[in-house]
Amino acid sequence: MIFSGYEPLDKYLLRDPSIIVFFGSAGTGKTNVVFQILRCSSRAGIKGIYVSTEGVVYRNLVERWFKDLSNMLFAEAINEVDLIKLVNVLSLVDLPKGFIVAIDTINSFYRLLAADDVTYAIRYLSYVMARLRELADQGIHVLLTAQIREVGEGAEREISGFKVIEFWSDRLVKIEADEATKVRSLSTRLSENESLVINFKITDRGIVWVGHEHIK
Numbered sequence: 140m141i142f143s144g145y146e147p148l149d150k151y152l153l154r155d156p157s158i159i160v161f162f163g164s165a166g167t168g169k170t171n172v173v174f175q176i177l178r179c180s181s182r183a184g185i186k187g188i189y190v191s192t193e194g195v196v197y198r199n200l201v202e203r204w205f206k207d208l209s210n211m212l213f214a215e216a217i218n219e220v221d222l223i224k225l226v227n228v229l230s231l232v233d234l235p236k237g238f239i240v241a242i243d244t245i246n247s248f249y250r251l252l253a254a255d256d257v258t259y260a261i262r263y264l265s266y267v268m269a270r271l272r273e274l275a276d277q278g279i280h281v282l283l284t285a286q287i288r289e290v291g292e293g294a295e296r297e298i299s300g301f302k303v304i305e306f307w308s309d310r311l312v313k314i315e316a317d318e319a320t321k322v323r324s325l326s327t328r329l330s331e332n333e334s335l336v337i338n339f340k341i342t343d344r345g346i347v348w349v350g351h352e353h354i355k
Contacts, residue, residue: 156275159283164287169243178345181210192247234277240280243283245267246285337351
């Protein structure tokens with residue numbers, strides 16, 4: 140089990156090794172949620188690695204949120220080849236059960252590649268997700284964030300590379316933000332008839348969990 144500092148989230152989402160994808164618009168708090176889980180898990184003695192595919196902006200969060208880096212590694216992938224190499228290395232290393240692999244964001248390179256060659260982009264993303272599936276099946280927690288894009292005239296939004304990501308993932312978690320109240324929410328379907336919604340706020344010291352509800 141890994142930890143977020145909020146028992147309902149730990150119980151329903153983080154108990155067993157799996158592939159969890161946090162998706163939403165830019166600025167809704169996807170990276171913050173992942174960092175909250177990494178920090179709480181690190182304090183519990185759990186080791187992990189965070190991989191950024193979007194530059195070095197994350198370093199500010201590391202400086203603010205982590206006083207002890209003994210359990211966490213941080214890396215950057217500047218292109219799809221970097222990410223493939225890194226995932227391959229992780230697949231070859233004998234990682235301890237319960238280890239965390241976090242990639243932020245999993246589909247950033249896919250979006251760039253798809254602009255030129257959709258077929259290659261799908262093959263690339265499928266390969267990366269398949270390797271991550273192998274890790275999850277070996278007892279590794281895989282946390283991913285995903286960008287979304289607008290589709291159709293009604294500006295409906297979906298995950299870029301949705302079909303590939305949905306196929307390989309165990310759970311998709313949507314993150315939204317209310318600009319008026321500054322309250323954010325993450326929601327996921329627990330079963331065909333029940334969903335879990337957890338509200339939170341982002342502060343300088345990390346995430347403050349506001350409450351949750353089960354919707355049937």
